[in-house]
Amino acid sequence: xxxxxxxxxxxxxxxxxxxxxxxxxxxxxxxxxxxxxxxxxxxxxxxxxxxxxxxxxxxxxxxxxxxxxxxxxxxxxxxxxxxxxxxxxxxxxxxxxxxxxxxxxxxxxxxxxxxxxxxxxxxxx
Amino acid sequence: xxxxxxxxxxxxxxxxxxxxxxxxxxxxxxxxxxxxxxxxxxxxxxxxxxxxxxxxxxxxxxxxxxxxxxxxxxxxxxxxxxxxxxxxxxxxxxxxxxxxxxxxxxxxxxxxxxxxxxxxxxxxxxxxxxxxxxxxxxxxxxxxxxxxxxxxxxxxxxxxxxxxxxxxxxxxxxxxxxxxxxxxxxxxxxxxxxxxxxxxxxxxxxxxxxxxxxxxxxxxxxxxxxxxxxxxxxxxxxxxxxxxxxxxxxxxxxxxxxxxxxxxxxxxxxxxxxxxxxxxxxxxxxxxxxxxxxxxxxxxxxxxxxxxxxxxxxxxxxxxxxxxxxxxxxxxxxxxxxxxxxxxxxxxxxxxxxxxxxxxxxxxxxxxxxxxxxxxxxxxxxxxxxxxxxxxxxxxxxxxxxxxxxxxxxxxxxxxxxxxxxxxxxxxxxxxxxxxxxxxxxxxxxxxxxxxxxxxxxxxxxxxxxxxxxxxxxxxxxxxxxxxxxxxxxxxxxxxxxxxxxxxxxxxxxxxxxxxxxxxxxxxxxxxxxxxxxxxxxxxxxxxxxxxxxxxxxxxxxxxxxxxxxxxxxxxxxxxxxxxxxxxxxxxxxxxxxxxxxxxxxxxxxxxxxxxxxxxxxxxxxxxxxxxxxxxxxxxxxxxxxxxxxxxxxxxxxxxxxxxxxxxxxxxxxxxxxxxxxxxxxxxxxxxxxxxxxxxxxxxxxxxxxxxxxxxxxxxxxxxxxxxxxxxxxxxxxxxxxxxxxxxxxxxxxxxxxxxxxxxxxxxxxxxxxxxxxxxxxxxxxxxxxxxxxxxxxxxxxxxxxxxxxxxxxxxxxxxxxxxxxxxxxxxxxxx
Numbered sequence: 017x018x019x020x021x022x023x024x025x026x027x028x029x030x031x032x033x034x035x036x037x038x039x040x041x042x043x044x045x046x047x048x049x050x051x052x053x054x055x056x057x058x059x060x061x062x063x064x065x066x067x068x069x070x071x072x073x074x075x076x077x078x079x080x081x082x083x084x085x086x087x088x089x090x091x092x093x094x095x096x097x098x099x100x101x102x103x104x105x106x107x108x109x110x111x112x113x114x115x116x117x118x119x120x121x122x123x124x125x126x127x128x129x130x131x132x133x134x135x136x137x138x139x140x141x
Numbered sequence: 142x143x144x145x146x147x148x149x150x151x152x153x154x155x156x157x158x159x160x161x162x163x164x165x166x167x168x169x170x171x172x173x174x175x176x177x178x179x180x181x182x183x184x185x186x187x188x189x190x191x192x193x194x195x196x197x198x199x200x201x202x203x204x205x206x207x208x209x210x211x212x213x214x215x216x217x218x219x220x221x222x223x224x225x226x227x228x229x230x231x232x233x234x235x236x237x238x239x240x241x242x243x244x245x246x247x248x249x250x251x252x253x254x255x256x257x258x259x260x261x262x263x264x265x266x267x268x269x270x271x272x273x274x275x276x277x278x279x280x281x282x283x284x285x286x287x288x289x290x291x292x293x294x295x296x297x298x299x300x301x302x303x304x305x306x307x308x309x310x311x312x313x314x315x316x317x318x319x320x321x322x323x324x325x326x327x328x329x330x331x332x333x334x335x336x337x338x339x340x341x342x343x344x345x346x347x348x349x350x351x352x353x354x355x356x357x358x359x360x361x362x363x364x365x366x367x368x369x370x371x372x373x374x375x376x377x378x379x380x381x382x383x384x385x386x387x388x389x390x391x392x393x394x395x396x397x398x399x400x401x402x403x404x405x406x407x408x409x410x411x412x413x414x415x416x417x418x419x420x421x422x423x424x425x426x427x428x429x430x431x432x433x434x435x436x437x438x439x440x441x442x443x444x445x446x447x448x449x450x451x452x453x454x455x456x457x458x459x460x461x462x463x464x465x466x467x468x469x470x471x472x473x474x475x476x477x478x479x480x481x482x483x484x485x486x487x488x489x490x491x492x493x494x495x496x497x498x499x500x501x502x503x504x505x506x507x508x509x510x511x512x513x514x515x516x517x518x519x520x521x522x523x524x525x526x527x528x529x530x531x532x533x534x535x536x537x538x539x540x541x542x543x544x545x546x547x548x549x550x551x552x553x554x555x556x557x558x559x560x561x562x563x564x565x566x567x568x569x570x571x572x573x574x575x576x577x578x579x580x581x582x583x584x585x586x587x588x589x590x591x592x593x594x595x596x597x598x599x600x601x602x603x604x605x606x607x608x609x610x611x612x613x614x615x616x617x618x619x620x621x622x623x624x625x626x627x628x629x630x631x632x633x634x635x636x637x638x639x640x641x642x643x644x645x646x647x648x649x650x651x652x653x654x655x656x657x658x659x660x661x662x663x664x665x666x667x668x669x670x671x672x673x674x675x676x677x678x679x680x681x682x683x684x685x686x687x688x689x690x691x692x693x694x695x696x697x698x699x700x701x702x703x704x705x706x707x708x709x710x711x712x713x714x715x716x717x718x719x720x721x722x723x724x725x726x727x728x729x730x731x732x733x734x735x736x737x738x739x740x741x742x743x744x745x746x747x748x749x750x751x752x753x754x755x756x757x758x759x760x761x762x763x764x765x766x767x768x769x770x771x772x773x774x775x776x777x778x779x780x781x782x783x784x785x786x787x788x789x790x791x792x793x794x795x796x797x798x799x800x801x802x803x804x805x806x807x808x809x810x811x812x813x814x815x816x817x818x819x820x821x822x823x824x825x826x827x828x829x830x831x832x833x834x835x836x837x838x839x840x841x842x843x844x845x846x847x848x849x850x851x852x853x854x855x856x857x858x859x860x861x862x863x864x865x866x867x868x869x870x871x872x873x874x875x876x877x878x879x880x881x882x883x884x885x886x887x888x889x890x891x892x893x894x895x896x897x898x899x900x901x902x903x904x905x906x907x908x909x910x911x912x913x914x915x916x917x918x919x920x921x922x923x924x925x926x927x928x929x930x931x932x933x934x935x936x937x938x939x940x941x942x943x944x945x946x947x948x949x950x951x952x953x954x955x956x957x958x959x960x961x962x963x964x965x966x967x968x969x970x971x972x973x
Contacts, residue, residue, distance in 0.1 A: 035952075035953055036952045036953045040946070040952040040953070041952075042687065042688065042947060043684070043688065044660075044688035045687065045688040045695075047947075047949075047952045048950065048951050048952065049951050049952050049953045049954075050951050050953055050954045050956065059951070059958070062952075065660070068660075078960075082702060082703075082704075083960075084702065084703050084704030084960070085704055085958050085960055086692070086700070086704040089692040089695065089696070089700070090663070090692065091662070091663040091666055091667070091688070091689075091690075091691065091692075092660070092688065093629075093659070093660045093661045093662030093663060093665075093666060094659045094660040094661075094662065095628070095662060096628070097659065099660065100662070102662070102663035104691065104692035104700055105700065105702065105704075107663065109663075
């Protein structure tokens with residue numbers, strides 16, 4: 017009973033925030049955007065892989081290794097079938113699915129749920 | 142719970158050697174017969190002390206660590222860090238710590254050493270520190286915060302390492318050495334003098350022949366050091382690094398047999414006078430010697446592990462040859478480097494005071510064997526000399542050729558010439574025979590050989606030699622070495638180039654669909670982008686190409702460490718009008734850019750934010766500038782001297798020629814960056830012999846040099862053709878560059894490409910000058926295509942609003958990135 021209530025409350029506070037339009041994205045690459053979260057504004061890197069099972073990913077734009085906000089400017093690809101982005105500064109790979117750094121298991125980027133609503137790109141916060 | 146049939150093994154000390162012993166025991170399955178407990182006095186798990194000074198250059202404790210607590214847990218080894226052993230009770234077979242008593246059946250002392258602090262009056266003042274542990278480094282860093290100057294007492298190997306650490310803290314650093322020269326153990330007086338000059342050129346003062354008498358309050362600084370001749374030196378911080386002494390107090394207190402000057406006496410099995418106790422590393426005294434290097438320590442660990450598991454390996458002394466890079470200066474010492482331990486030894490010496498290199502060979506009295514060698518300034522000679530030394534190979538007829546500059550054609554020892562007994566890796570004592578055994582047992586690449594033998598996982602000094610042995614042996618076994626560029630394409634760069642060219646494939650997606658798999662990655666995408674650009678020269682900002690580019694190419698600027706970019710417009714031949722210079726200044730002022738003159742005779746504007754790049758470039762293009770491709774693996778600059786238009790020595794118009802070359806090849810993309818230079822006479826002020834393509838004027842035309850390099854591994858360009866007229870010069874450069882672009886590996890400079898080119902310079906001349914492959918015309922045509930399709934990439938992007946959308950810092954807001962914070966230094970802005 018308690019659990020159900022808690023779940024319900026959580027669902028209620030989640031909302032979809034419109035970030036930009038499909039035309040703002042760059043196919044097979046990334047762009048950066050601002051996101052308003054309950055913890056304040058966050059910089060998000062959006063990656064667009066048209067034609068793939070999952071077309072959109074949203075991860076932190078902040079690179080924990082260089083401490084610069086640059087992740088959206090990295091090269092997107094896959095390693096052993098997992099979509100990744102390579103940091104443009106020191107080239108570490110981050111899994112787009114969950115933000116996990118493949119070179120250092122203690123480092124993980126935040127990720128957000130992101131999807132198209134029509135032509136709009138929306139993130140769940 | 143201790144199972145009753147297992148013996149209890151305690152290891153005191155978790156330094157490099159102590160940890161190596163654990164690894165050796167695990168390898169021998171010793172955990173099936175021992176319950177192993179390791180005690181470490183420090184709170185850190187074993188770390189790499191050899192590279193300690195990198196702690197101030199950005200490496201943290203974690204990256205220096207040699208292992209993880211998981212490793213210990215997985216192997217059922219109890220690790221008790223931050224728990225110093227205070228006594229050994231041999232009567233009850235127990236050790237004592239502040240937390241309790243622990244019984245042992247077998248005990249290993251791996252307590253290492255401590256830094257020796259000479260008995261100097263005032264040596265115990267605050268800010269007088271030592272250099273040995275991570276905690277020491279933290280203390281040095283803390284003291285360095287309020288210091289401007291630092292002095293290291295001790296000019297040996299560790300002293301210079303410590304000086305490097307102080308330099309890393311931006312302190313004005315000096316080294317004070319008691320002996321008449323630096324590194325007295327490794328080098329002689331000539332080598333020491335050269336070393337001093339080199340180190341002083343790096344900004345570290347070197348004072349030799351100085352005995353510190355006392356340390357007292359300074360006037361301008363915190364301390365004043367007073368020397369034997371009453372000379373003084375003031376400094377804020379003092380680090381003692383004047384040698385090591387064994388940490389042998391536990392052994393002394395329990396009455397094990399000790400050396401006269403300390404150290405626990407061990408035999409070949411690493412056993413002390415008590416057969417239940419072993420000792421390894423710097424605490425151990427073997428044959429009256431303490432071995433203060435990690436290699437011998439590892440060998441002792443191996444012997445000790447064998448002793449504990451009934452193996453047969455013994456410690457039989459170790460070679461103290463070393464190859465070091467101290468403060469960026471190469472120093473090497475092999476065997477009897479001073480020649481004072483070999484009766485009748487004779488020497489060859491080579492001293493170059495201009496390039497500051499010194500090399501010495503010590504040979505046996507009959508001149509047939511190498512017994513020692515000394516190197517200052519260039520360690521590239523080390524590996525070959527070490528092979529002659531450690532394998533007792535017979536010297537060539539002219540031994541001096543081994544230390545003469547390599548352009549004189551020093552015979553290098555190929556992997557084939559090495560006997561199976563040749564030691565490849567001295568840290569882990571791996572022979573060529575052992576490498577071959579792992580290949581015979583099924584290893585198919587370098588990684589597998591390293592994992593199996595541990596070769597090249599210690600100091601790493603043998604990496605190049607190991608690779609050449611593995612490659613050679615694999616080839617000899619008919620194994621095809623996997624040269625695939627990455628997991629997405631089972632082809633080399635050269636094969637991908639041919640596929641693109643032959644099939645006329647113009648996009649990455651088409652290439653991937655026909656010949657690859659997956660999405661691609663940060664290896665294959667830029668490599669293919671470069672190939673496509675070399676072949677078809679379409680704008681890299683086109684939608685099909687933009688996701689392939691590294692960030693620098695994507696935004697046509699060079700990303701700096703804080704995520705801002707630097708901008709370098711082309712200044713052909715380094716010639717620029719005052720009006721254009723003013724525009725550069727105005728743009729830099731308007732966008733608050735840090736400006737610096739580059740080595741390629743251009744101006745670099747730093748600190749531009751992504752969204753400002755289009756406006757900056759619009760202003761530059763309006764003033765007549767073009768993009769400089771400083772961001773690309775592409776033609777960079779053509780450096781020149783003023784030539785005969787001004788210079789009284791010049792014999793040709795070097796600026797005019799450099800501009801012709803720069804305009805001809807600008808925009809050309811290649812496996813790596815391309816640098817050019819043109820000098821107007823043989824005085825060579827443009828340094829053309831350090832470039833990929835160098836041109837030097839003669840009375841009759843131009844001499845062409847190729848495949849030079851500055852940077853990390855300098856290489857002199859080689860004279861390729863002489864007295865060429867303009868037309869022939871361009872023809873040869875066209876062919877040369879296109880042949881390189883076709884056949885090089887990704888990110889391979891022309892220098893390395895040339896060194897790996899079978900047939901060498903003669904072959905290259907045959908292909909380019911004599912057209913032995915019949916491809917000269919094709920190469921020229923291909924170059925002509927690139928020349929004809931040149932277009933300034935920035936002008937192209939500025940004319941297309943879709944492309945400019947890419948330059949928004951954020952797609953949904955015009956706020957700049959608030960995390961880019963600048964501070965002022967020397968009148969300009971730099972990242973805070």
